[in-house]
Amino acid sequence: MTDKTWEPKIIAFLCTWCSYAGADLAGVSRFQYPPNIRIVKVPCSGRISPNLILNALRTGADGVLVSGCHPGDCHYISGNYFARRRFALFENLLEFIGIEPDRVNFSWVSASEGEQFAEIVKDVTARVKELGPATHLVKKFNEAA
C-alpha cells in the first residue's frame, strides 16, 4: 500500500522500573527487533496522559506504544491502575473517531521480560507497517499559506 522505503516511526513511552528495564534486558540478551521505535523514558505509565499520546500522533508518530509494569507490580503502588483506566477509555474514544486500533498500543512488560519486549516491538511495528503512514491527527503546516 505504500512504497517500500517507508518505515514507520513509533514513539514508545516506557516506565523506568519495568518496561524500560525489560527493553534493556532485551538488549542484554541480544533479542533483535526492528529499529522503528523511539523510546521515551518516563517514571511510570501513570505519568502518561492522553494529551501526551495525542501529542505524539500530532507530531507525526505512525504508532504509539505505552508500556508499564504488570498490575500489582507498580513501583509507585497504583500508577498503572489509574493509567489502565485512562487508557481504556481513551483507546476506545480514538477507535470511535476512526483511529485504527493498532496505531496506539498499550502493554505490560516486566523487567524480566526482555524477550517479550522484543516480541511486542516486532508485533507493533508489523501492525503499524500494515496500516501505512498515519494520516489522522497529524499536524502539518499549510505550506501554501
Place this chain on the structure above:
Amino acid sequence: MKVYKFDKPGLEAWIKKWSETAPVFYPAPDASENCGIHPGWGKMTEVVLPQSSGPAKSSLKTFYFPQPEVLATSSLKKNDDDGLLLTEPAPVVEKQVVFGVRPCDGRSVELNNLPYAEEKLFQQNRERTVLVGFSCSEPKSTCFCQATGGSPYGIDGLDILISRQDDHFLAEIITDKGAKLAENGLIDAGSEEIAILEKLRRENAGNNDKGEKLKEKDLSSLYNASFWNRVSDSCLNCGACTFLCPTCYCFDIQDEVLHGRGQRIRYWDSCMFPLYTLHTTGHNPRGLKVQRVRNRFMHKLKNFPDRFGPLSCVGCGRCVVECPVNIDIREVMDDLLAVE
C-alpha cells in the same frame, strides 16, 4: 453603473463561468459541503442560488481574516538558510469570488476597513476577493440592518449585487473588480426595471438613529448602568457571538513549531474570553464576566462609533439567533438608550 438582466438559467450559467478562472465560494447549506478552510462556506461546483432572506450561517470575515493566517516563518536549525530568521511569506494574489453575500455582510467589509485601512494582509485579501451580493427581499425577523445604517439593498463593500425580481434577476456591477466578471453578451436591464430597484432601495434605506443617539450619551453613565449585570448573568463567555459576528476583527498571534520549523500565525480572538486581556503579570483588567460583556457592547455601540462614525454592527442578527443563552443586542441597544 451597469445593470444586467438575467433569467434564472442565464444567471446560473454566468455564475458557473466564474469558477473557470477562480474558486467561487458560496454559503454551504450543510456541513458536508464545507470547504474546510472557511467553515460554513463551500467551494461551488454546482450553482445554488441563496434563499430569499437571511444571512449565511458564517460571516464573510473568514475570507479577510482566515484562520490560520501565516505572518512569518522560520527554521530552528542552525545550518538552514533561514535558520533562526523570521521570513514573511510571499503575498497571496490568487483571485477568489464569494457569491451569495448579503448586503449586511458586504457592509461589514467596509466597516472592518476602517480600523484595517493600513493592515497589509487584510488589504491583500480584499484586493483579491470579488464579492457578489444578493439582496434581501424578505428580511428575517431577527434582521435589523436598517437600524444600524445598512439596507437589504445596500451595496457597501460589494462588487456586484444581484437582486431577485418576480421572474428575473438584476445584477448591478458596482466596482471595477465586479466589472471584470461581466462579459460581452450580457443583457442590459431596462430603465423600468432599474427604477423598481431604485425605489426598493429608497424605501428600504437604513438609518443610524440609535447610533447617533448613543454617540451623544455620556460614556460614564452607560458604563455604570445597572442592567449590565442582568445581561452578563446569563452569558457563558463563549465566543459564538464574536466568531459569528462579521464586524468583530480581534485576533491573537501565536508561534507554532513543528519539526524544527516555526510559523507565526494569526487567528481569531474573542473579547468574551477571560484570556483576552490577561496580562503577563497575571493581572486582568477585564477579569469579571460583566466587564467583558459590557466591553463587547460598548465597543460595538459606543467606542467604535465615537472613533469611526458608524456602529460596529451590521444588524445581521447572527449573534441574536445563535447566542446559546439568547443575549439580544437589540435589547442591549434599547437598554443603553434608556439609561438616564
Place this chain on the structure above:
Amino acid sequence: MATINSKISEEIRALAGKLLEEKKIAAFLGYCQGSLPMTARPFVARTPEDTDKLIWNSFCVLNLANYLPELLKSLEPPRGPRDPAPEGPLPKVAILATGCWSRNIVIQIQENQVDRDRVVICGVGSRGMVAQAKVKELFDGREILEVIEEDHKLLVSGNGFNEEINRWNVVRDNCLTCIHPDPVIFDIRIGDEAGQRKNDNRFAEVEKIDNKSTAERSRWFTDEFASCIRCYACRNACPLCYCPTCFVDDAKPQWVGKSIDQVDTSIFHILRAYHCAGRCTDCGSCESVCPMGINMRILTKKLTSDVLNLYGSEAGMALDAPLPLTTYRQDDPQNFIITEQAADKEGE
C-alpha cells in the same frame, strides 16, 4: 388552560419569591422568557420583584449548573490573595435542577467547585427539552415566528403557516435516551416526579457509529467536526469545564494550535470529551449551544457508555461515589492491553 409547565412556573415564582423575601438565599438561578421563539434565557433573580420573570418550559436547554460555581464566587466578599477567609456563612444560591443538572451539581460538589451548604437545590423532573434545530428542520427554512407550548404539543406559526406538532417528536436526543429525568439530590421538590423513563437502548446513537468501519468512522468524524470555528461555546456551556486555563489556551506547553486547523480542532474535541469522561451526564448543553450544529455530544456519550460498561459507574449519581478516573479495581478490564490480548489468545 394551565399546562404542566405553567404550574411549575407558578411554583417556581412562589418559591423563589419566598426564599428571597426570607433572605434565605441571595439569588435564585432559573430561566426567564427569551426574545425569540423557542428560547428561554438563564436568569438570576436577586430580588423578590425579579421572580415574576421566572419561567419553566421545554426550551430550558442549557444546564444551569454551568453558572453555579461562578455565581457562588461572585457573591463572596472580594478578597485579595493574602486576605483571610471571610467569617460567618456565605450567601446562598437556589438553583433549579433536573436529573442531569443535579448530577452535575453532585460532581461540582465532589470536585470542590460548589459548597453543598451554600446551595438550595430545587429539583424539577425533566419531561425532556425540545431541540430547536429539530423544530426548524421540520419547517425547512420557513421562519418560525411564534411557538406556543402545550403539554404534549407545540403550536408553531409563522408567515402563512400555523401548525401543530407532537412535542415528543422534537425532544432532544439526549433527553430521549435519558433514564434519570428526576434529580438525584435536592432540597426542595417542584412539580411531580417525572418518573422512570424506560429506554431499551440508551446508547443506540453510539452503537450506530461503533458499527461503522474504521474508515467510515474516520470520515464521519472529519465531516462532523469540519465546520468548527473554535468559538468554544460547547466548552463554555459545559458545567464540568472549569479549568482556569483550558489546555487549548495553554501556550506553555502548546498542546494544539489555536486556529481552525483540522488536526488541532479534532484534538480539542477529543480532549474536551475525554476530560468529561466519567463526569458527563449527557445534559446536552454542548450540542444545544453549538452555532454550527456540530454533534460533539456523541463523543461524551461514547465515554459515558464505556464508563458504564467497563466500571459500572454513572456520573454524579451519589455524593460518595468516587469518580471513575480517581479510583480503580485490581481486576479492571484490560483486554485492550496487547500483552493481555496475547495471553487471552493463548488461553483459548
Place this chain on the structure above:
Amino acid sequence: MPKGSVLVVGGGIAGVQAALDLADSGFLVHLVEKTTAIGGRMSQLDKTFPTNDCSACILSPKLVECGRHLNINLLTLSDLVSLEGEPGNFKAVVHQRPRYVDPTKCIACGLCAEKCPKKVDNEYNLGIGKRKAAYLSFPQAVPLKYAIDPDNCIWLKKPGRCGACAKVCPAGAINFDDKAVDHELEVGSVVLALGFSPYDPSELDFTGYGRLANVITTMEFERYLSPSGPCMGHMERPSDGKEPKRVAWLQCVGSRDINRSCHPYCSSVCCMFAIKQAVIAKEHAHGEFAPSIFFMDMRTHGKGFEEYYNRARENGVSFHRARVHSILPADDEGNLRLRYVNEQGGIEFAEFDMVILSTGLEVDKNTIKLAERLNLELDEDNFIKTDVFNPVATSRPGVFVCGAVAEPKDIPQSVMEASAAALEAGSILAPARWSATAVKEYPLERDIHAEPPRIGVFVCHCGINIASVVDVKAVTEYARTLPDVVFSQDNLFTCSQDTIDQMVNTIKEQNLNRVVVSSCSPRTHEPLFQETLRDAGLNKYVFEMANIRDQDSWVHKNEPEAATVKAMDLTRMAVARVRGEEALPYHTVKVDKSAVVIGGGIGGMTAALSLAEQNFPVTLVEKSAQLGGNANNLFRTWQDDKVQPYLAETIAKVNNHPRIDVQLSCEITEAGGSVGKFTTTLSNGQNLQHGVAVVAVGGKAYSPEGDWQFLYGQNDKVHTLLEIDRMLIDESEDFKATGQAVFIHCVGSRIPERPWCSRVCCTHAIDQAVKLKEMNPDMDIFMLYRDIRTYGQRERLYQKARALGIIFVRYDLDHIPAVSEDSGQLIIKTHDPIVDAEITLQPDLLVLATAIEPQATGSSVAKFFKCAIDAHGFLLEAHMKLRPVDFATDGVYLAGLCHYPKPLEETIAQAKAAAARATIVLSLDEVPAESITAQVDPAKCVGCGVCVEVCAYNAVSMDEDKNISLVNADLCKGCGACVAGCRSDALTLQNIGNEQIMAAVEAAFD
C-alpha cells in the same frame, strides 16, 4: 570505642537487607558472598507469593543499591575463614578466590562468554541448560562483572591452550594471573545470613528423582517458569520439551519426615510455593492445564496466603489430602503414575505428565562447618540456635543471625530478621556510628539559572559494543549540529575512570551547563554520570542519557545504518529533553532525632527499648492503663519459655529507661508532617516533634459468636486459649480433675468473614494441650482441627502431642462441630473423616482457639500517619515481600499483631526490624527527599482534587482555604500520576514535565 564496621556473611536477600540497613545507619559493612554475585535464592525465583510479583523486578533495585553503596565493601567469591575477638572488636579472616576478570575493567559486554568454547552445566539454573566457563550468573547480577570458572576454564587448566576470552575482551579485563587473597577485617559485630540449601530428593527412591526425567523439584521448576531461565519462560517438561498439561506437586518432600530424610520440621514455605507455581503455571499454559497438589496439611499461615489458597482452588487447582507412596513410569513417553492413599485409607492411582517435588529447606553442610569454626551452637535440626526472646541472637555474643539458616522461613520473615539482626549488630556499636564510613565531598555548585543552554554530548563506543554497529563518529559529528550543543566528543569507554576524569575537565573548560551521554542504560549508569556532573560543579539533574547500546546497537545488530540513524535520533531526543531541564534542589529534611511508638505491648516496648538503647528519646503511647498488651495473658512460648517473667523484666526496663517517656491511658489525636519531622498531638494535650513513628497497636482475640460461639459465655466449661493461659499463669489447680478436654481450632478464622489464618492458634492450642497432659497425664484430649499449621520447628511440638496420646480429629466447613449441653454437660458431635462417621464427645473442658483480629484503633492511627490498611483492617506494609515493616509513608514503621497474627518471637523480631529501619532515619542529621517532585501552578489549579485521589503517597492535599492543591515535596515520589490526572495541566513534574516529554517526542521526528 568499638569498631564502626560490621561483617555480613551471605549475599542473599537477608544479607543484602542487613548490609543496607547497617550501611545506611552509619556503619561500614563488609558483605561476604561465596558466589560471583549477590542475589541468592530469591534471584532464582520467577514470581513470589502471594502477590505474584516478579522476583527479579523487586529484588534488582536492592542489589544495585547494595553494589553502589559507598559504605558496603562487597567481597564476592569469598568465605569467612575465622573469627576471633569479642563483641565490638572482632578480627575476621575472609578468603577471596580469584575472579580472573578485572572488575574495574569489565564492561559486561559478554563477548568473553560468547567466545568461550567451554560449556558447563548452569548451576544458577540448577543444572538445567549450559553456561560457559566465562560467565555471568544472571542478567541482573551485581556486580555486573563476568567471571571465569577455574574448574572448567581451558586456559587455567592448561595455560596457552585457549584464551579466546582474553583475545576478544575489548576492555582487557581478562586476568589469568589473578590470585586468591585473604582479607583481615576488623569488625565490631557479625551478621550471618547463610541461607539454606534445597533438600536433595535423590535419596528418596520412591520419588524417582534422578531416574525419571519428568520428576523435578520446585526450585528447578522455578527456573523453567522464569523468563530469564533456560526455556525463556515457556513451560516445558524435561523429557521431550512438550508443554505438560497434567502436573502434580508432592508436598513435604524432605520435610515433616522422620523416617527417610530425618527432617522432622516443616519447611514452612513449600505449601505456598507449590500453590503459587500451580497458579503461575496455569497462567503460562496454553489451553487446558490441570494442576494437582498432594499434601498432608495445607499450611497457608501467612498474610494473604489463605485467600491465595482459596483463589487457587476456585481457579481449578485441585488439592488432594494424601501422602504419595510412589511415582512410577506410566508409559514410554515420560508420563508418570502416582500411587497414593486417600484419607479413608483407600489406594488410588493418578497419571501425570510431570511431577514436581516440593523439596524442603535444610542447612547447607558448609554452614555446619562454619558454625563449628565460629563456635556457634546448632539446634537438633542443625539450624543455628537462637534465643526465644531475641530471635536473632546466636550463642556467641556479637554474632547475629537472620533468615532461613535459623529456621525455614519465607522472604518477608527473612527480611524482617535481617533488619532485626542489623539493629542488634549496630546497637552494640552505636558509639562508633559514622566512625568508619566514608563521606563524599562535592565542589560548590555553579548557578546556571540565567545562562543560555551550553550542551555537551559524549558519545560512547563501549569498546565495540556500540561502535561495531553504530557509526559513533557520525553520531558525534551530527550532535554538534544540534541547537545549543557546543561540544561533542566520542569515547572508547565513557564510564572508564580516565574518561570520567576528563569529562569533569571538559565540563569546566567548555563551560557546559547541560550534559548528554549517549551510551548504555541510565538504569545502570546514570548515577555514575550524575556523580561526575556534581564533581564538575554542576547540578546532577541537568543530565540525560541516550541509550544507544541496550536499546540500539545490541538489538539492531544487522541493521547498522538504521541503528546509526536511531542513535542520532535518540541523541537528538536527549538533547531536546536536557535543554529544558533545570537544576533541582537536593531536598532534605532535618531530622528530629526522637521517636514515637504507639502501643505498649511487647512489640511497642521492644521497639522503644531498641531505639532508646541507642540513645534516641522515645515516647511510648499506650491506650490502656498498663503496659504489656496481649502478653499479659500469655503463659509460655512453644519452646517452653515462660512469658510472664520476661514481660515483667521488659516492663521494668521500659519504665526505668531514662530515654523512654511512657504515656499510659493516652491516644493520638492528630499527626502531621513527614519523615524526619512529624508533629503528633496526644490526647493529654502533649505535642511531640519526632523523626519517626512505630505503630504497634496490636490485635485482639475474636469473641466467638454465631456458628462459632460453641456455648462460649453460656457454659462455664467453655474457654478461650487466653483464658486457659490466664489460669495457667495463676497456677490454677482446676485441670487436675479434668477427665476429658476438647480443643476446637480455627474458631472464627479461615471463614468468609475472616478469611485469614490466625497463624499462632495451632501451635498455641497444641502447646496448651501438651501442658494439660503434662499436668494430668490421664486427661483425654481431642483436637478438632482443619489443618494443623505447626510451621517450621513447631512441627516437633505436634509430633510430641501425638506421642503423648493427644487425638487429632479433622473437621471441615461442611461439618462444623456441633456443641450442645444437657444439664450442664457439654456434648460435641463431629464428623471424623477417617472413619467417615459422626462421633460424640462429652468433655469437661472445651477450649476454643479463636481468631486474632486487628484492633480498630489501627485504622485510625494509620489514617493519622497516612498509612494504608488492608481489606481486613490489618495495617498494610509498603511491600509484602521486601518492605515488611515499612509503610509506603516514609518514616513510619509497623510491628506485631496490627500487621498480621504472629507469635511472640516474630513480634519481637519485627519490632526490632522496625527499630532498625527507624534507626536509619534517626542516625542521620537530615534525610534526603525526592528532588524530582510534582509542583502545582496555583494559577492553573481549580481545586477539583483529582490529584489528591490519585496520589498513592498522600503527598497532594487541598489547601481548603484557597481551594487549590498543594504538593508536599517531602512525601512526593515523583511518579507523575497527579500530573497525568490533572485536566487543567496545573501540575508538573520537575524536569519530566509535559514540555520536556513533548520536546523529546518532537525531536524524534527531526
